[in-house]
Amino acid sequence: MQLFKIVLFVNLLSLSVYGNETFQPYKTTDDVPQNAVELWKSYDARAEPLDVRVIKEWKTDGVVTRYVTFRVGTFKESESRIAAYYSFPANNRKNAGFVWSHGGGQRAERNRGRYFATQGFATVDINWLGRPMESDIDVNTNWGNVDPTQGPRFYSKALRDGWKRNLQPDEFSIDPVPSPRNANWFLLAVAARRAITFLEQQPEVDASKLGFSGFSMGGMITALTAADARLKAVVPFVGGTAFKHIDFPGDVRGSSIRAHFKDTDLYSKTIDASAYWPFVKCPVMFISSSNDFHSAFDRIYQSMGLVKHPHWRVSTNMHQNHGPGPEQWVLLNQWFDQYLKGLDQKIPITPPSTFTVKDGMASFTVTPEDSGRLLETEVYFSYDPNSRTRFWNRANAQRNENTWSAQVPVHKNLPLYMFALCRYRLDAPVQLEREQTSTLSLNSWEHSLIPETVDLQQLSQLPKTRVIFEDFKQGTQDWSSRDQRSITTYKFQTPDLDRSDRNQLSIKINPAGKRLSLRLNAGSKFLSQENNLGDFVYVKSIEPGQPQQIVISRNEFKNPDGKTLEWSKVATFEITLIDRDTNQKVMLTSEAGQKHIEFIKLENGTNQ
Structure with missing residues (x-):
């Protein structure tokens, strides 16, 4: 009888502690789901009240935007709430809508929602990182006793110093045993599903026409949410690729995140995007960049290869890292116009x-x-x-x-x-x-x-057939630019270029009557870790006059750690020309700007 009373007391205590929890903690490793389907099987994103609170509202040019917060769930005896901008056209109609999830270090943006409202969409832009959104509003995302953010640099209530990828338990995790619910990705995917619930409950939204999109880490959140049956289309940007735990061929050091996990098998089956893409039934437009660090190019196709239907496309901005261009961004509009609004955009099929x-x-x-x-x-x-x-x-x-x-x-x-x-x-x-x-x-x-x-x-043993590094006869087809002024290339990594350290960099500049400043930036980031030398810079003033050839040895590039540049370990090479009289950058993406640089070569010189 006494034993019965003790057991009853323990059970009642357990109910009082966990009764209102969104998730009951797994007590042993045997309780932990071993695949993504089992992980989400019992979760209902509609089950708990959202308790939506409108903090502020703006009405401009036929668009209504509301600063709102809503409930994500209750974790470790504390409520978690997320802030967001909810924007919609003031057209007295039910509109197609989608969730936007920002990237790491970013925040929700009011202007983004306003723009998409002018395009006929209702959007909810979730502020999962908790960065301030409005200078006059203190109410914001509050994760309570859990923390799926990137640390105190961004989230003032951070409980950890930084991002938590691994599945191991700590004092702020849901489960006391290794579990996929202990990874930050899981809680962000819960918030994403709750955002879908928010949208479908709004009177301005057609709940049968919902989508999801996000940038970088938001792209990964998109991938982890894309199998939600309520979604009719998804558009991940520069994030959401599978197989992040597997190194590139040749064991490129630092090319995977496997070092973060004690159990990569459980990660791969429950959190990695490869566990989700096979169950995505809606159309997918994957937007990225050809040299993206987060959504590695080859992994995009490995991911789309898991999708069991043909309604997907890929578009990448060439020679760029983490920066889609206008030709990619427009596909977000086109994809959602076609698959949410039902307006045929005549989007071509993937080129056979x-x-x-x-x-x-x-x-x-x-x-x-x-x-x-x-x-x-x-x-x-x-x-x-x-x-x-x-x-x-x-x-x-x-x-x-x-x-x-x-x-x-x-x-x-x-x-x-x-x-x-x-x-x-x-x-x-x-x-x-x-x-x-x-x-x-x-x-x-x-x-x-x-x-x-x-x-x-x-x-390095392939034939060295490239004599001229660049002469711009084909414009900047091998370069990219974020500001249409400075230009960047990965051309130092082409194996047909002789990158021997005995060579010197030769650049012929035509000042064309201007007082110029030449700035060259070389970086090794994202090469195999043993080849990452850091960042280097070279600066030279150029006076008006005749075209002049500048010959630069690699030890003239300055590095904050005093390292010497090696040509073979240059990943990105950026050129900037500044007009010293106006203090403005020359637009090197234009034909006029390119005329200032007649050629760039790597030529034989003295050993450095």
Whole structure:
């Protein structure tokens, strides 16, 4: 009888402690789900009241925006609430809507919601990181006794010093045993599902026309939420790729996050995006950059290869890291117009392509459809398994009617990657939130040949056929720019360039009557860890006069740690020209700006 009373007391105590909890803690490792389906099976994002609170409202130009907070759940005896901007057109109609999830270090933005409301969408922009949104509003995201944020630098109520990827328990985790619910990603995915619930309950929203999109970490949140049956389309930006726990071929050091986990198997089956993409039934538009550090290029295709339907596309901004361009951003509008509003945007299919290998040569073909709108077809290839820093060489593709074909040699113990980018004309220019575009671009499938043994040393043994580093005869096709002024390239990572340290950098500058300042930035970030030397800078003033050739040794580049630059360990190379009289950058993406730089070479010099 006494034992019965003790057991009853313990059970009642357990109910009082955990009775209102969103999740009952797993007590043993045997209780922990071993796959994503089991992990989410018993969770109902509609079950708990949202308790929506409107903090402030703005009405401008036919758009209503509300600063709101709503309940995510109760975790460790404390309520978690998230702040957000809810924006919608003041049109007295039920509108298609989508959730936006910002990236790491970012915050919800009022202007973003206003823009999409002018495009006919209702949006809820969740402020999961908890950064201040309005200078005159203190009410914000409050995670209570849990913390899925990035630490006190961004979230004033942070409980940890930084981001928690691993599944191990600590005093702020849901479960006292290793569990996927202890990773920050899980709580953010819960908040994402609650945001869908928020949208579907709003009178201005058509609950049958909901989507989800997010940037960087928000792209990963999109991937972890995309299987929600309420969603009709998703658009992850520069995030959401699978297999983050697996190194690139050739064991590129630092190319995976596996070092963070004691149990990579449980992570891969419950938190990694590879556990979610096979169950996504809605159309997917994956937006990224060719050299993205977060959504590595090859992993995008590995992810889309898991999707069990054909309604997906990929678009990447070339020679760029973590920066989609206008041709990518416009596809968010197009995708949601088509699959949420039901307005046919005539989005071309993924350009059909083929890839064969015979007698040491790889043959690639692509036959884009919708040839009436097709403006350009570009075929790219690389032998470098490090997609974050590889230089995508433009192949010399030959056209035969509507098919482009290219052949490149295959090299022993080196992988080969090939794909095509197809650029299409839009029926009319589209005004985006920050710029305008008349074109969009779509990628073909990325074809790859991965040998059993990958020897990265073989990259340096390939023939050195590139004599001129750049002469701009093809404009800036091998470069990217974030401000349309400075330009950046990964060309130092092309294996056909002689990057011997005996070489010197030669740049011929035409001042064209201007007092200029030349600034060169070289960085090693995202190379294999042993090759990451850090950042280097070179600055030189250039006086008006005749064109002058500047020869720079690698030890003239300055590094804060006193290191010496090595040409083979330059991942990104940026050029900036500043007009010293106006203190303005020269627009090097323009033809006029490019005339200031006649050529760039790596030439034989004295040993450095």
